[in-house]
Amino acid sequence: xxxxxxxxxxxxxxxxxxxxxxxxxxxxxxxxxxxxxxxxxxxxxxxxxxxxxxxxxxxxxxxxxxxxxxxxxxxxxxxxxxxxxxxxxxxxxxxxxxxxxxxxxxxxxxxxxxxxxxxxxxxxxxxxxxxxxxxxxxxxxxxxxxxxxxxxxxxxxxxxxxxxxxxxxxxxxxxxxxxxxxxxxxxxxxxxxxxxxxxxxxxxxxxxxxxxxxxxxxxxxxxxxxxxxxxxxxxxxxxxxxxxxxxxxxxxxxxxxxxxxxxxxxxxxxxxxxxxxxxxxxxxxxxxxxxxxxxxxxxxxxxxxxxxxxxxxxxxxxxxxxxxxxxxxxxxxxxxxxxxxxxxxxxxxxxxxxxxxxxxxxxxxxxxxxxxxxxxxxxxxxxxxxxxxxxxxxxxxxxxxxxxxxxxxxxxxxxxxxxxxxxxxxxxxxxxxxxxxxxxxxxxxxxxxxxxxxxxxxxxxxxxxxxxxxxxxxxxxxxxxxxxxxxxxxxxxxxxxxxxxxxxxxxxxxxxxxxxxxxxxxxxxxxxxxxxxxxxxxxxxxxxxxxxxxxxxxxxxxxxxxxxxxxxxxxxxxxxxxxxxxxxxxxxxxxxxxxxxxxxxxxxxxxxxxxxxxxxxxxxxxxxxxxxxxxxxxxxxxxxxxxxxxxxxxxxxxxxxxxxxxxxxxxxxxxxxxxxxxxxxxxxxxxxxxxxxxxxxxxxxxxxxxxxxxxxxxxxxxxxxxxxxxxx
Amino acid sequence: xxxxxxxxxxxxxxxxxxxxxxxxxxxxxxxxxxxxxxxxxxxxxxxxxxxxxxxxxxxxxxxxxxxxxxxxxxxxxxxxxxxxxxxxxxxxxxxxxxxxxxxxxxxxxxxxxxxxxxxxx
Amino acid sequence: xxxxxxxxxxxxxxxxxxxxxxxxxxxxxxxxxxxxxxxxxxxxxxxxxxxxxxxxxxxxxxxxxxxxxxxxxxxxxxxxxxxxxxxxxxxxxxxxxxxx
Numbered sequence: 021x022x023x024x025x026x027x028x029x030x031x032x033x034x035x036x037x038x039x040x041x042x043x044x045x046x047x048x049x050x051x052x053x054x055x056x057x058x059x060x061x062x063x064x065x066x067x068x069x070x071x072x073x074x075x076x077x078x079x080x081x082x083x084x085x086x087x088x089x090x091x092x093x094x095x096x097x098x099x100x101x102x103x104x105x106x107x108x109x110x111x112x113x114x115x116x117x118x119x120x121x122x123x124x125x126x127x128x129x130x131x132x133x134x135x136x137x138x139x140x141x142x143x144x145x146x147x148x149x150x151x152x153x154x155x156x157x158x159x160x161x162x163x164x165x166x167x168x169x170x171x172x173x174x175x176x177x178x179x180x181x182x183x184x185x186x187x188x189x190x191x192x193x194x195x196x197x198x199x200x201x202x203x204x205x206x207x208x209x210x211x212x213x214x215x216x217x218x219x220x221x222x223x224x225x226x227x228x229x230x231x232x233x234x235x236x237x238x239x240x241x242x243x244x245x246x247x248x249x250x251x252x253x254x255x256x257x258x259x260x261x262x263x264x265x266x267x268x269x270x271x272x273x274x275x276x277x278x279x280x281x282x283x284x285x286x287x288x289x290x291x292x293x294x295x296x297x298x299x300x301x302x303x304x305x306x307x308x309x310x311x312x313x314x315x316x317x318x319x320x321x322x323x324x325x326x327x328x329x330x331x332x333x334x335x336x337x338x339x340x341x342x343x344x345x346x347x348x349x350x351x352x353x354x355x356x357x358x359x360x361x362x363x364x365x366x367x368x369x370x371x372x373x374x375x376x377x378x379x380x381x382x383x384x385x386x387x388x389x390x391x392x393x394x395x396x397x398x399x400x401x402x403x404x405x406x407x408x409x410x411x412x413x414x415x416x417x418x419x420x421x422x423x424x425x426x427x428x429x430x431x432x433x434x435x436x437x438x439x440x441x442x443x444x445x446x447x448x449x450x451x452x453x454x455x456x457x458x459x460x461x462x463x464x465x466x467x468x469x470x471x472x473x474x475x476x477x478x479x480x481x482x483x484x485x486x487x488x489x490x491x492x493x494x495x496x497x498x499x500x501x502x503x504x505x506x507x508x509x510x511x512x513x514x515x516x517x518x519x520x521x522x523x524x525x526x527x528x529x530x531x532x533x534x535x536x537x538x539x540x541x542x543x544x545x546x547x548x549x550x551x552x553x554x555x556x557x558x559x560x561x562x563x564x565x566x567x568x569x570x571x572x573x574x575x576x577x578x579x580x581x582x583x584x585x586x587x588x589x590x591x592x593x594x595x596x597x598x599x600x601x602x603x604x605x606x607x608x609x610x611x612x613x614x615x616x617x618x619x620x621x622x623x624x625x626x627x628x629x630x631x632x633x634x635x636x637x638x639x640x641x642x643x644x645x646x647x648x649x650x651x652x653x654x655x656x657x658x659x660x661x662x663x664x665x666x667x668x669x670x671x672x673x674x675x676x677x678x679x680x681x682x683x684x685x686x687x688x689x690x691x692x693x694x695x696x697x698x699x700x701x702x703x704x705x706x707x708x709x710x711x712x713x714x715x716x717x718x719x720x721x722x723x724x725x726x727x728x729x730x731x732x733x734x735x736x737x738x739x740x741x742x743x744x745x746x747x748x
Numbered sequence: 749x750x751x752x753x754x755x756x757x758x759x760x761x762x763x764x765x766x767x768x769x770x771x772x773x774x775x776x777x778x779x780x781x782x783x784x785x786x787x788x789x790x791x792x793x794x795x796x797x798x799x800x801x802x803x804x805x806x807x808x809x810x811x812x813x814x815x816x817x818x819x820x821x822x823x824x825x826x827x828x829x830x831x832x833x834x835x836x837x838x839x840x841x842x843x844x845x846x847x848x849x850x851x852x853x854x855x856x857x858x859x860x861x862x863x864x865x866x867x868x869x
Numbered sequence: 870x871x872x873x874x875x876x877x878x879x880x881x882x883x884x885x886x887x888x889x890x891x892x893x894x895x896x897x898x899x900x901x902x903x904x905x906x907x908x909x910x911x912x913x914x915x916x917x918x919x920x921x922x923x924x925x926x927x928x929x930x931x932x933x934x935x936x937x938x939x940x941x942x943x944x945x946x947x948x949x950x951x952x953x954x955x956x957x958x959x960x961x962x963x964x965x966x967x968x969x
Binding site: 191196197199201202203206207210217218219221224225226227228230232233234235236237239 | 888889892893895896899900903916917918919920922923924926927928930931934951953954955956957
């Protein structure tokens with residue numbers, strides 16, 4: 021990738037951050053928290069996007085950002101009140117800006133009609149309305165229209181043969197104090213042509229009276245150049261304010277440019293002309309001019325923000341404090357290094373556990389000095405582990421920030437009025453989880469608005485406010501993160517859900533189900549309550565897919581619903597994908613770990629419940645349903661003969677696809693949290709095994725991949741569809 | 749000879765762009781993310797030229813320039829401000845704060861180097 | 870900075886960068902040597918700006934008015950180039966300012 025492309029990539033990354041900042045700020049303003057810091061941050065976000073877009077000649081983006089920025093500036097300087105109506109336009113403008121950024125990034129276009137409408141609305145908000153904006157447009161056009169420059173070129177043409185100018189230049193002390201330097205100005209001037217320089221030192225006092233930082237000299241310069249006066253003015257661009265300057269063409273009238281209050285406009289006009297001249301002379305974009313970077317520059321950096329400080333910033337803004345005031349110090353670190361550190365700490369934890377066990381085996385009793393020291397070591401080790409995991413922890417804010425826009429979109433598509441309330445966006449969770457949170461959450465929100473909330477007229481008829489509420493909250497609960505999406509809609513229509521499930525053959529017509537069981541039918545594969553496929557909740561994706569992807573993260577999704585009051589979807593996820601809660605079991609003298617999230621219950625098989633089927637496969641009756649009984653030892657090739665089911669323990673598990681099976685193991689050792697070690701990176705991929713871990717006693721235990729084990733067993737034997745059918 | 753340039757800009761994009769253009773031209777580049785950070789950096793580094801953005805969190809470009817100019821140990825360091833388009837009012841404020849010159853955004857690398865050469869030996 | 874080789878003839882060695890920051894210290898050094906014959910050694914000079922030029926020109930005038938000798942020696946290309954751009958030539962600084 022060339023260097024400029026890398027910068028462009030940075031630009032788009034930064035745009036994402038700024039768009040998030042913009043959205044957060046606008047929402048705060050919408051809530052009436054229009055503090056100047058908030059407004060400034062919002063303005064800066066748009067301004068920054070505009071600046072970068074300009075560098076990459078993204079015209080559409082620059083133009084819209086400019087109009088948006090102008091309107092925001094009116095709010096910033098108090099000329100425009102951020103009323104609800106104003107904020108509604110601003111929020112839609114932010115959405116369009118996000119689309120324009122995405123379009124620029126992905127190389128497609130955005131409907132220009134949308135842009136025009138919003139430009140119109142934003143312009144109408146400006147004090148003075150369209151008039152003021154027209155001026156602004158003119159201002160811009162000075163820089164983008166070539167005719168002006170062409171005219172300038174014509175006036176320049178006759179000078180090509182070389183023309184003489186007489187320049188008088190007398191610096192004032194400020195010129196030097198501000199870091200300018202006469203000798204450098206003259207050096208630049210010499211680049212334009214021949215110079216004849218005369219210095220008048222008559223004003224110079226004797227050394228005793230001299231202010232070393234004063235300015236006493238005056239220069240008269242004769243310049244012969246092929247360039248025009250504008251090029252000369254450009255040389256004096258930085259210094260003309262702090263000097264007396266005249267530029268006179270040898271055969272033309274004088275053109276004084278005495279800077280001062282009354283001539284500022286002239287000088288500025290000259291500046292404008294000089295800029296236009298340059299733009300015309302060098303129309304190439306920056307991208308092409310910059311040569312290839314050095315190897316050092318090219319060095320790829322996959323960087324990640326060090327998270328605790330970011331989270332701290334999130335907490336700051338959450339508590340209403342100005343996030344800028346305590347702008348956190350951050351470092352950027354290679355993600356691989358962080359992962360390596362996490363890995364090493366994982367090994368340290370295991371090592372410490374092994375050491376503890378050995379010490380106990382060696383006969384040290386709890387309470388002995390060695391044991392107490394070990395306790396302390398364990399405590400420290402855990403603390404280190406927590407701290408290291410926190411480096412990768414990220415506030416869910418980054419995911420929550422995208423939700424308000426989604427809500428507005430879905431609300432407008434469904435004609436529903438929605439108020440989104442978010443809570444606990446500072447709640448932290450491991451980056452590995454954050455990255456995979458967006459999709460399920462998007463579906464849950466779409467579902468809540470599309471299926472959960474009623475249309476305004478229906479709500480009013482039911483005695484509810486026309487505006488529905490969707491509440492999105494995050495919290496930590498017993499070592500997991502719990503995210504809830506609650507709506508105050510009509511709740512699950514249980515008779516309808518049941519009817520659909522019967523119609524689709526998901527349950528028997530005469531099945532007797534509890535309210536909770538009916539509610540959970542919506543998670544079954546193939547279930548969709550919308551009679552036609554809605555393009556909002558849909559893309560043909562049902563809640564079953566959402567549930568599966570959450571289970572894929574080691575999470576659980578559940579629903580509670582109250583008729584007329586609304587529904588709440590609750591997902592709970594592990595705080596990290598680097599450790600796992602598992603049930604440690606024994607199979608044919610091997611120690612295995614079954615992920616706890618997959619386990620529904622464990623039971624002791626009774627002879628009456630186990631039935632043999634053809635091909636050596638068996639089923640077990642668990643509460644009115646036949647469930648495949650999978651002999652884990654045989655399935656994984658630990659032994660060739662079948663185990664006596666009555667001597668083992670059956671673990672009822674559910675796959676990510678919602679299928680239930682019972683895993684037959686020899687004994688259960690207990691539950692514990694294990695550090696996941698990838699088997700593939702250390703060894704090779706083993707079917708039926710997801711990963712490995714090292715137990716406290718130093719033994720390696722394999723973590724069962726429940727889905728694969730079940731899928732394999734079913735391809736081996738007769739496939740028995742597990743259904744919620746009542747057993748006959 | 750590689751003279752050091754301090755760039756002060758809250759935008760990572762702009763910082764990278766400046767760095768690219770300046771290192772290509774043989775300058776050594778040090779970076780700061782806003783005015784406060786810029787003053788922090790100046791405690792340990794003496795750049796040949798400072799290039800600063802105006803609109804920044806914590807301390808904007810004007811405040812930064814005023815602070816630099818108020819401190820005798822930084823006397824004479826040229827400061828160029830990055831400003832967009834025709835913003836005469838910003839340029840004027842920057843000048844009054846003590847800026848040496850300005851660079852119009854979006855900048856062309858050649859113009860950036862030009863501006864730096866115009867204020868530094 | 871100064872070496873005394875002959876009690877009546879003192880030497881002032883100029884700094885490498887005769888910029889804005891150098892003007893005040895240069896003025897002080899010169900004022901401290903006022904009344905003595907002085908040779909200004911420019912061998913280290915890399916560049917010179919408008920204000921140090923003012924100081925040196927003023928020193929020339931002052932020494933001349935004081936009837937004291939002031940001469941420049943070891944003019945470097947950087948020094949000469951700066952003088953040229955500021956409208957002076959090497960000759961303006963090498964001709965002996967002899968007391969009359």
